[in-house]
Structure formats: C-alpha cells, structure tokens
Amino acid sequence: MTTNSKADVIVVGLGWAGSLMAEELTRAGLNVVAIDRGPWIDTSTHTPPAVDPDELRWGIRKELFSPPKDNTLTFRNTLDQTAVPQRDFGIFELGGGVGGAGFHWAGMAWRFNPYDFEIRSKTIERYGIDRAEDGELQLQDWGITYDELEPFYDRWERIAGISGKAGNLNGEKIEGGNVLEGPRSRDYPTPPLKTLRSMEVFNEATERMGYHPFTIPVANISQAYVNPLGVSMGACSYCGFCLGFGCGNFSKSSPQACIFPALMRRSNFRLLTESCVTRVNKAPDGQTVTGVTYVDAHGKEHVQEGDIVCITAFQIDSTRLMLLSGIGQPYDPRDQSGVVGRNFSFQTVSGVDMWIEGEQMNPFIGAGGLGSQIDDFNADNFDHSDLDFLHGAGMLTLARDGMPISKANKLPQGSPRWGSGFKQAYKDHYQTYTTIFNQGSSMPIKHGYLDLDPNYKDKFGQPLLRLTYDYSQSDRNMAKFTMDRSIEIAKEMGAQHITPFNFADKPFTTSIIASDHVIGGTPMGADPRTSVVNPYLQSWDCHNLFICSASVFPMNSGYNPTETVGALAIRTAQAIHQQYIQNPGALVKV
Amino acid sequence: MNRREALKSLSALIATGAVAASARASEMQGYPSNLAVADEFLPRPAMDGGKMHVLTDETALKTVTAVFDRLIPADDLGPSASEAGCIVFLDSQLADRFGQGAQLYREGPKLPGADELTQAPQFIATPRERYETGLKALEAYAQQTDGAAFADLQPDRQDEILQGMEEGSISLADDINTKAFFELMLQNVREGYFSDPIYGGNKDMVGWKLIGFPGARYDYRLYADRVGQKLDLESISLIPLD
Numbered sequence: 001m002t003t004n005s006k007a008d009v010i011v012v013g014l015g016w017a018g019s020l021m022a023e024e025l026t027r028a029g030l031n032v033v034a035i036d037r038g039p040w041i042d043t044s045t046h047t048p049p050a051v052d053p054d055e056l057r058w059g060i061r062k063e064l065f066s067p068p069k070d071n072t073l074t075f076r077n078t079l080d081q082t083a084v085p086q087r088d089f090g091i092f093e094l095g096g097g098v099g100g101a102g103f104h105w106a107g108m109a110w111r112f113n114p115y116d117f118e119i120r121s122k123t124i125e126r127y128g129i130d131r132a133e134d135g136e137l138q139l140q141d142w143g144i145t146y147d148e149l150e151p152f153y154d155r156w157e158r159i160a161g162i163s164g165k166a167g168n169l170n171g172e173k174i175e176g177g178n179v180l181e182g183p184r185s186r187d188y189p190t191p192p193l194k195t196l197r198s199m200e201v202f203n204e205a206t207e208r209m210g211y212h213p214f215t216i217p218v219a220n221i222s223q224a225y226v227n228p229l230g231v232s233m234g235a236c237s238y239c240g241f242c243l244g245f246g247c248g249n250f251s252k253s254s255p256q257a258c259i260f261p262a263l264m265r266r267s268n269f270r271l272l273t274e275s276c277v278t279r280v281n282k283a284p285d286g287q288t289v290t291g292v293t294y295v296d297a298h299g300k301e302h303v304q305e306g307d308i309v310c311i312t313a314f315q316i317d318s319t320r321l322m323l324l325s326g327i328g329q330p331y332d333p334r335d336q337s338g339v340v341g342r343n344f345s346f347q348t349v350s351g352v353d354m355w356i357e358g359e360q361m362n363p364f365i366g367a368g369g370l371g372s373q374i375d376d377f378n379a380d381n382f383d384h385s386d387l388d389f390l391h392g393a394g395m396l397t398l399a400r401d402g403m404p405i406s407k408a409n410k411l412p413q414g415s416p417r418w419g420s421g422f423k424q425a426y427k428d429h430y431q432t433y434t435t436i437f438n439q440g441s442s443m444p445i446k447h448g449y450l451d452l453d454p455n456y457k458d459k460f461g462q463p464l465l466r467l468t469y470d471y472s473q474s475d476r477n478m479a480k481f482t483m484d485r486s487i488e489i490a491k492e493m494g495a496q497h498i499t500p501f502n503f504a505d506k507p508f509t510t511s512i513i514a515s516d517h518v519i520g521g522t523p524m525g526a527d528p529r530t531s532v533v534n535p536y537l538q539s540w541d542c543h544n545l546f547i548c549s550a551s552v553f554p555m556n557s558g559y560n561p562t563e564t565v566g567a568l569a570i571r572t573a574q575a576i577h578q579q580y581i582q583n584p585g586a587l588v589k590v
Numbered sequence: 591m592n593r594r595e596a597l598k599s600l601s602a603l604i605a606t607g608a609v610a611a612s613a614r615a616s617e618m619q620g621y622p623s624n625l626a627v628a629d630e631f632l633p634r635p636a637m638d639g640g641k642m643h644v645l646t647d648e649t650a651l652k653t654v655t656a657v658f659d660r661l662i663p664a665d666d667l668g669p670s671a672s673e674a675g676c677i678v679f680l681d682s683q684l685a686d687r688f689g690q691g692a693q694l695y696r697e698g699p700k701l702p703g704a705d706e707l708t709q710a711p712q713f714i715a716t717p718r719e720r721y722e723t724g725l726k727a728l729e730a731y732a733q734q735t736d737g738a739a740f741a742d743l744q745p746d747r748q749d750e751i752l753q754g755m756e757e758g759s760i761s762l763a764d765d766i767n768t769k770a771f772f773e774l775m776l777q778n779v780r781e782g783y784f785s786d787p788i789y790g791g792n793k794d795m796v797g798w799k800l801i802g803f804p805g806a807r808y809d810y811r812l813y814a815d816r817v818g819q820k821l822d823l824e825s826i827s828l829i830p831l832d
Contacts, residue, residue: 056785067693
C-alpha cells in the first residue's frame with residue numbers, strides 16, 4: 001500500500017461528468033487528480049478513420065466497452081428470486097477507457113422536460129395525489145427546476161458544440177424546432193444535420209397527422225466549431241460509425257474531442273489510468289471523507305487523499321461505490337427506509353419496425369444521434385386525465401447507420417432467417433427498412449432498487465451490485481399506448497410491412513438491450529429521507545463528497561441522459577469552487 | 591511484402607499477445623506526446639495460411655462447413671458461406687478473444703432458472719467449448735437418426751435438422767442448449783458473411799454487394815443530399831488496396 005500526495009479534489013471516473021468537473025475545478029485553480037479504471041484512449045491514436053469503420057470489432061464484439069468479465073451485476077425481477085449475474089453484454093454499456101461511455105455513445109443531446117424535475121408536484125397539481133401515489137410508484141422531485149438548470153444545459157451545449165434548432169427561445173415558439181421543449185436562453189451553437197430519407201418520410205407523415213416533428217439535437221456536429229475551451233471540432237461526415245465506436249473526424253462530442261485537449265495541458269491536473277477505485281474512505285467521525293483506495297493495473301493497492309471527492313463513475317458503479325464504502329443508509333424496499341440504491345429506473349421502450357417497398361433509404365448514410373422525433377406524447381405534453389399512465393415517450397425515427405451484421409435481423413415477419421430465402425429477403429429489404437423507436441420514460445417504483453449481491457463477487461473479491469426491478473404497470477400501459485401511436489404513424493408513412501415491438505410486455509431483463517440508459521441508485525433531492533445527495537449533488541452524510549452520474553436522477557424521462565449529467569456536473573463544480581471552498585460544509589441546510 | 595501483407599503480419603503479431611501491457615502509462619500529466627496509432631487498436635486479421643487453428647478435428651470441420659453452407663448456401667445471389675471464407679473467419683474468431691470468452695463473466699455457479707430469468711441464455715462455457723461439444727453432438731445426432739455423417743446428408747434433410755434445432759423441437763443432448771447453439775452458429779455465419787474481409791469472410795465483399803452496403807467508407811457528405819436516390823457506391827474494405 002502506498003499513499004500519493006494529497007489533492008484538492010479527487011475525481012473518480014473520467015467520463016463526461018468527471019472531465020467537465022475537472023475542467024471547471026482546475027480552471028478555478030484547484031489541484032485535481034482523476035482516477036479511471038480504463039486505459040488512455042484518444043481519437044488519432046486509437047480510433048482514426050483507418051480503424052473505426054469496423055462493425056464486427058466495435059459494434060458486435062463491443063471492444064470499446066468495459067466487458068462483463070470486469071464489470072457486471074446480478075439481476076432479478078422480484079424480492080423472492082435469487083439474482084443471477086449478467087454474464088454477456090447486456091444493457092450496461094460502460095466505457096472501457098477514459099472518456100467512459102462518452103467516448104462510444106451515439107450522440108443524442110437532450111435536455112429533460114420541465115415536468116421531469118418536478119414530476120411529483122406537477123402530477124399532484126394536475127391529476128391529484130392518487131395518480132402520484134398509486135401504491136407502486138415512488139415519485140419524487142429533483143430539488144432543482146428546469147429553469148435553474150437551464151444556464152448549465154446551455155454551457156454544456158457550447159462545450160459539446162451541439163447541432164440543433166431551438167423550438168422555444170425564451171418562451172417564443174419556433175417552427176422547425178421542438179416547440180414542446182422547455183424555454184431555452186439561446187439557440188444551439190451549430191445548425192441541425194441534414195434531413196435524410198427516413199426522416200423525410202416520418203416528418204411528412206407526422207405533420208399530416210397534426211404532430212410536431214423536428215430534427216433530434218445531436219453531438220455529431222454539422223460544421224467546424226471551436227468551443228469555449230478553445231478546442232476545435234470537425235464536421236460530421238455521416239459515416240454512421242458512432243454508437244459503440246470512436247469518431248475519427250473529431251465531430252462526435254466526447255471528453256476526448258471537447259475537453260481533454262484543454263484539461264490535459266493544465267499543470268494542476270493529473271490522471272491515473274488503469275486504476276480502479278474500490279472504496280471511498282471515511283474520516284473516523286464519519287462526517288467527511290479523506291480520499292479513496294484504488295488498485296492499479298498490477299494489482300497493487302494505493303491510497304489517494306483529497307479534500308474533496310467527486311464520484312463521477314457510471315450509474316451502477318457510483319451506486320456500488322457508495323454501498324461498498326458504507327456511506328449513507330442502504331435502501332430497504334420492504335419499508336422504503338434508507339436511501340442508497342433507491343429509485344432504479346430504465347427506459348420503457350416500444351415501437352415498430354417497418355418496411356416501405358420501393359424506398360431507397362441509403363441507411364449507411366447516417367450519424368449516431370440523427371433522426372426525427374415528435375414529443376407530442378412525451379412528458380406531460382398531452383392530457384393524461386383519462387389515461388392509465390403518467391409521462392410518455394420521445395417517438396423517433398433513426399438515420400443512424402446501415403450496419404450489415406445487425407441489420408440482418410431487420411426483416412419483415414415471415415422472412416426466412418437463413419438459406420437462399422434469407423439472402424433474397426435481405427437483398428430486397430435492406431434499403432426499405434426504417435423504424436419508430438419510442439424512448440419511453442421510466443417511473444421509479446418502491447421495489448426497484450440496487451444493493452450488494454450476497455453470492456457473486458468481482459475480480460477484486462468485492463460483492464457485485466444486485467438489481468431488483470420490473471416495469472411498473474404505469475410504464476407498461478404507456479409503452480402499449482405509444483406503440484399503438486407508432487403503428488398509426490407507420491401506416492401513414494406508407495409501410496407495407498409493420499412489426500410492432502414492446503419490451504415492456506414481458507418482464508424486464510438486463511440481457512435484452514431495449515436501451516442502455518440505466519438510472520438512479522443515489523437520487524438527488526431536497527429531502528434527506530428520500531435522497532442520497534442534495535440539489536448540489538453533495539452527500540447528505542459527508543459534506544466533502546459529491547456524486548455526479550445518472551445515478552442521481554430520481555426517475556428517467558423519455559430522453560437520453562447524457563446532457564443532463566453534463567449540466568449537473570458543471571453546476572456542481574461551480575458550486576464547489578464558488579461556494580464550498582470558501583465555507584466547507586453543507587450547501588443546503590435542512 | 592506489400593502493404594496488405596505488412597498489415598496482416600503486424601496484426602497477427604499483435605494477436606499472439608506480443609504487446610506488453612506494462613508499457614502503458616498509468617500516471618499521466620500533460621497531453622501524451624506519442625501520436626502513433628496504438629498497436630492493440632489495429633484490426634486483428636484472420637490468421638490464414640491454409641490450416642485451421644481451432645477447428646482441427648476433421649469431422650467437426652466438415653459438420654460446421656455443411657451447417658454454414660445451408661445457413662448461407664451458394665445460389666444465383668452469390669457464393670456460399672464457406673466459399674466466402676466464413677469457416678476461416680469462424681476459426682480465427684474462435685482462436686481469438688471471442689472464442690476464449692475473454693469478455694464474459696464466468697464465475698459460477700449457474701443457477702437453475704437463470705436463463706428463464708434473463709430471458710436470453712447465458713453461458714459459463716466459452717464459444718470455443720460450445721462449438722466443440724455442439725458439433726460433436728450434432729454429428730452424433732445425425733449418426734443416430736440417419737446412420738450417416740451430418741455433412742453427407744441430403745441438403746433437405748440437413749435443413750430439416752437445422753430447423754428443428756432453431757425451433758427447439760430437436761435436442762442434441764441433455765447438457766446442450768440446442769436452440770442457443772443454432773443461434774450461435776447463425777450469428778457467426780452472418781458475421782463472417784457481412785464483416786470486413788480483413789477477418790477472413792465476406793470474400794471480395796460478396797455479402798456487402800448482395801445488399802448494397804458500401805463498407806468501410808468514412809465520408810458520405812457528397813451523397814447525403816441525394817436523398818432517396820440509388821447511389822451504386824462501390825464497397826471498400828479496411829484492407830488497403832494493392
């Protein structure tokens with residue numbers, strides 16, 4: 001065991017959250033050390049154009065991900081079952097190197113809806129307490145409003161160079177953008193990507209139906225751009241090698257493309273790679289933390305001391321680290337006491353696959369986040385009074401990629417899966433396929449939680465995390481409702497073959513990848529009885545410990561989580577150097 | 591040695607594990623000055639040379655070749671799986687990290703009911719082990735039901751057995767998940783037929799040409815405005831042109 005020289009701030013995990021916080025804090029003059037379990041990976045040295053366009057390596061074998069061998073958990077649907085490990089790749093798409101999942105992500109760049117942050121209050125206000133407390137759901141507000149987070153969404157969009165068109169500028173609705181979004185203080189830094197064929201057909205159909213289609217805001221940026229940190233990005237080339245891949249064009253926003261060139265050159269920043277933090281160390285009085293213990297690539301244990309610790313790991317790891325460190329009371333689903341592990345949520349996904357005869361979609365032209373969406377059935381944008389569910393889904397069509405191995409599964413019902421019939425069907429339908437994906441919200445439930453598994457261990461001998469979860473009835477009803485809407489849209493799009501899908505018509509599983517957006521475990525909130533961190537993401541138990549990760553979301557919306565993680569990271573880092581440093585202690589008094 | 595051979599031999603070297611992990615930095619301050627492409631990120635091409643590395647048993651090789659060539663047969667639309675190199679592909683994949691199950695969490699025990707809970711079967715056995723036992727069991731099944739090697743059966747009969755495996759109406763052995771073994775073979779033959787030719791299959795990009803996938807291209811800006819039009823782009827591979 002060796003002890004490193006003390007840092008002002010320790011950042012555990014150098015993904016989007018960690019690098020954004022490290023950038024803010026080093027710019028404010030603090031000495032920051034980041035510790036990441038993965039190796040250094042970067043654009044020109046690891047995923048240049050000569051390496052990147054390779055579906056087998058990155059899309060199928062997922063070699064940029066942290067493998068289940070190193071990082072997995074166990075899973076069960078209900079309390080009376082024995083959880084089993086997720087052995088192969090499933091819904092947990094953790095990053096394998098620095099940059100975390102922010103290096104291989106697709107790039108959909110969403111703000112959450114104002115309703116999300118006050119879901120409990122606003123649900124009660126509009127529909128009454130019976131809808132918010134139906135016996136199964138465990139709704140809670142975030143302790144922060146959309147308006148409070150708006151400046152930090154804006155800052156993140158500037159750092160990442162996001163391409164899109166505003167639909168709501170300071171309350172003024174703008175056609176062509178998402179008119180149902182929360183008010184924005186200014187437009188996106190770069191314009192939207194091109195409208196490709198599947199989007200064109202979707203836009204025309206949904207407009208005829210009276211909905212409000214728009215181009216999804218993306219981190220696959222449309223033109224050359226220099227961000228506020230002075231880092232240059234290039235224009236997306238529509239190669240389609242994004243989700244699961246790096247980006248050789250410097251056009252997919254990531255810690256590598258947007259932050260590292262500035263951060264790594266700061267003399268007050270240090271990075272430890274291939275070093276896995278195994279616990280956060282508490283001071284003897286339990287009121288603060290002293291630093292972290294980590295294991296290096298050679299299996300050697302070290303201690304890194306610091307005045308402040310920021311857990312910025314992936315959702316499951318942030319939660320597990322809290323449980324392994326014994327900080328905060330673990331959640332008990334039987335009486336809903338305790339907090340750590342609470343409010344696991346996912347995405348409740350349904351939709352349709354469709355084939356439009358005679359179309360030439362050219363699916364290989366695309367970008368990871370590119371597509372069109374309607375928000376007419378998302379959040380509380382529509383009246384739920386006579387519906388048997390809350391919230392909804394972003395309903396989108398994709399112009400993401402035309403990967404030939406994975407698309408071989410996308411054939412109309414009744415098509416042969418092998419033999420000459422398969423070859424003919426694939427030849428006939430590769431160009432005609434498109435989809436509507438309902439990225440449904442996920443409401444927290446009393447029996448959806450994370451704790452430590454009593455049976456299975458990781459390579460360090462520490463218990464795996466255990467997930468207990470199944471979809472709520474509200475979410476199941478929502479998935480069915482939005483699936484029915486997507487069938488109507490597919491018909492209007494002129495599809496001859498329609499195959500609806502609904503992942504929530506069966507029990508939840510970690511093995512079937514409906515989505516990779518896993519949420520909760522250390523929820524934020526204004527009430528320490530129902531949250532692990534306060535609205536500044538500061539631990540209620542140890543005031544020099546902060547958690548920034550999707551683990552702090554108390555629920556999941558009908559959107560991808562990355563931008564909200566980014567905005568929260570910037571807000572928390574600013575609170576640390578503007579408030580906490582001057583006067584260390586709780587930033588929120590109860 | 592031309593560029594293509596040079597790339598292949600370099601990557602074959604990497605596949606044997608010649609890269610020292612200890613060479614990696616663990617503490618970094620400042621932006622890395624080494625700008626060379628990281629060796630371990632270069633493709634690991636198929637290890638050809640006319641011999642099998644994992645599929646060394648003659649009967650197993652014949653069986654899997656027969657299976658692959660029913661899953662993707664030769665016809666008017668193009669060559670069969672084995673003609674397109676899918677057996678070379680499979681052998682290389684089984685010799686590599688995939689076959690070794692290098693990414694899988696393989697700690698026991700596997701509890702009864704685990705597959706029902708996860709709804710997708712998972713294995714402690716490696717893909718290499720699953721092929722070894724699965725192909726042996728498939729051959730034994732053919733010998734038992736038809737008194738002949740699977741590879742020597744009529745194509746219609748081979749299809750009938752494969753269909754039974756796919757549907758779950760045939761069980762090859764008590765300790766083999768037959769349906770999952772069928773899915774493993776179907777997934778791998780498709781991978782071979784549609785992955786970059788650098789991995790041994792998709793010879794002359796026949797799989798990509800079948801559907802019109804332009805391959806390892808990295809810039810479609812010139813074509814993105816030709817929405818809905820037939821582009822007839824020539825497919826290209828990661829293998830450098832001679």
